[in-house]
Amino acid sequence: MEESLLASETTDIRDLKGRVWVESKKIWNLAFPAMLSRVGQYGMFVVTQVFMGHIGELELAAYALIQTITVRFAYGILVGMSSANSTMCGQAFGAKQYHMLGIYLQRSWIINFTTATILLPVFIFTTPIFKLLGQEEDIASKAGDISPWFIPIIYSYAFMFNMQQFLQSQHKNLIIGWLSAASFALHVLLSWIFVTKLNLGIPGAMVAMIVASWLVTIALFLYIFCGWCPNTWKGLTLAALADFFPAVKLSLSSGVMICLELWYNAVLVLLAGYLKNATTEISAFSICINIIAWELTLCLGLVVACSVRVSNELGKGDAKAAIFSIKVNLTTTVLMGVLFSIICLVFGNRIGYIFTSDEQVAATVSSLSVLLAISVFLNSSQTILTGAAIGSGRQGMVAYINICSYYLIGVPVGALLGYIADLKVEGIWIGMILGVVIQTLVLGYITWKTDWNEQVDKASKRLDRFKRPLEESNGN
Template sequence: MEERLLGSEAKDISDLKGRIWIENKKIWKVGFPAALARVTQYGMFVVTQSFIGHAGKLQLAGYALIQIIAVRFANGILLGMSSATETLCGQAFGARQYHMMGVYLQRSWIINLLTATILLPVFIFSGKIFRLLGEEEETASAAGYISLWFIPMLYFFSLAFSLQKYLQTQLKNMIVGWLSAASFALHVLLSWIFVSKLNWGIPGAMIAMNISSWLVIIGELVYVVGGWCPDTWRGFTLAAFTDLIPVIKLSISSGLMLCLEFWYNAVLVLLAGYMKNATTQVSALSICLNITAWEFMLCIAFLTSASVRVSNELGRGDAKAAKFSVKVILFISLCLGAFFFIICLAFDSQIAKLFTNEQMVIKAVSNLSLLLAFSVLLNSFQAVLTGVAVGAGRQSMVACINVSSYYIGGVPIGVILGYVAHLQIKGIWIGMTIGVVMQVMVLGYVTSRTNWDEQVKKASERLNSWFLRPSEESNNENFIRESLNG
């Protein structure tokens, strides 16, 4: 009897190992290309900052203001709004409603391009905006000049994010990873030629970024419309203009969810701009935030994996598989976070030397190394839990949690520690970290209490309400054409 029980336990352990291994392969099939794409694409910003930073402390501070405030502001909105595409396409793929994925992609393009155009004045008038916010005149002027070079990147975001999420939900995002890696290598080469050899300065660095980024878009469009996605792409359709209102609602809640996270760090930089020796403080903080953001790009791979795996399984109607996937992804992401925690502590003073030669900035970065390490560790929890919410279409809930944790908790605590307790930039960052801890705790509790059978039901209802048969797409196009002609 005991031998049978032991044999049964061994079999269960073996089955569990097999399930973990299979799930692991599914996770990395989505996660590796996503990590490669996000790390290399964000790496372009880091490389550009490095070339601009060695030109001088003022240029570095100006670039930091525009990248971490204006660019992150727009990036957060457009990336967040594109997560609606991730939810819809992921669940449609799981439910085998393949032709609807192309429709969802085109709806996302329409909404994102309109949003990018609305955001355009932020980049055109950023210099004046920073002056109104009380930033130093020279730093605000430098940021205003650099922001004009970021306008092509604004429209890059509006197309790229939707394309990437469309491809990754059908497990075809390896093309995105390799295109992004190739464009990153090209960006490094062009930056070296334009800045170091031709001495074009800021224009050279920004031209290199714009060329490299848009080559990714061109490659992805060729892949999609050229016949490599025959089941999910059936050409441009006027059906994309139907049912926009519910998609806009989901996109807005998705945008709020992520942009509130992105703006959180922007608030930190903005507050640093009011401190003594603001140029050094902003420069040091921007270097730290770029390190955490670059590491977060790896964590976004797990956010992506969590979103795709959860949305696919919910669309397929398998609640247990969705729950099991969450556990495996969370463990892998935690291991990655622990690794980078150790790296940040071990190389605290060496990191800043990659970005600047200014000794005051290097010393300031070294003083923030412990907080930097804790931030990269928290990223591993935060990303997966957010990805689970995206996969289930619960973006509005996460937006509410972010507002409460960050702006009711973290920011006020940071202001008190920074200005009242005179801890300066370290105090502000401690407050911000407390806000992230609050967010992770609440998201962790909500995820642990989730009724996955209920989420399967909600996913089915959402897909059925927006489902169009191929014949209905044609009928919609004919109706719109007749309306336009008549």
């Protein structure tokens, strides 16, 4: 009897290991190309910033201001709104309603193109906006010269992000990774030629970025249109206009959710900028935020993997598989978070020198290494819980949680600790961490208490609601 129980336990353990191994392969097949894509996109901004620094200090300051405020704002909205397409395409693919993916893609193009057009005034009237925010006149004026160059890039994102979600939902993501790597390499080459060799200044740096961005977008168009997605792309159709309002509602809640995430760090950096006599601490804080941004870029790849896996399984009607995928994803990212946190603690006294040669700034970064390690660890679990929410189409819920935890708790507490308690940057950062902790705990509790069978039913009803107008129009 005991031998039988032992054999049964051994079989169960082997079966669990096999399931974890299979799920992990699925996750990394999705996550790695997505990471490569995010790193390539973020890397283009960094490379352009480097070349702007070679053009002049004023140009560098103006570019950094645009990237931190206007581009981050537009990027967050477009990435967020595209996550709605991830929900719909992922669930439709899981339900084997393959023809619906192309319709959802076209619908999301219309929504994102309209959104990008609405955002145009932010890039056209950059100088008066920055002056209104209290920026120096020469920086605001130079920012106004640079900002219009971002308009073609924003329009490329309006199409690119949705196509990436469309392909990732059906596990055709290697093409995304390779194209991102190729465009990044081209961007570096063109930036070097236009800025260093031809001395074209700002136009040269921005044209390099425009060409690299549209290279990915055009290549994805060709990949989809020229027969590599025969089951999911059936051509342009007016069915994309059917039942438009629910799609817009889901896209808006998705955009708000991601934008609130991306703006959180920017608001705290802005708060740090108003501290008195804290130039060194602010510089160190900005370096730490930059490190967090790079780590978050990697985590976003796992967000994509989690959202696709959850949406696919919910579309199939397999609640247990969706739960298992969340557990494996969460374990993977927590282990990554522990690893990166240890690196931050062990090499905390040297990390600062990657970004600066100033001894005092590097020493301040070292003193903030514990807070940096905590933030890096929290990002790992928080992002996966967000990915699970995207996969189940609950972006609106996450947006409300972000508002409460980040902006009603994190920012005010950070301001109180930074200004009133005179903890300066450390106080602001503690407030930021508190906001992330609350968001993570709330999302974790909601994910734990979720009835995933109910989410399967909701996914089925959502797909039926979006599919019904198409069937009615075909019947007529």
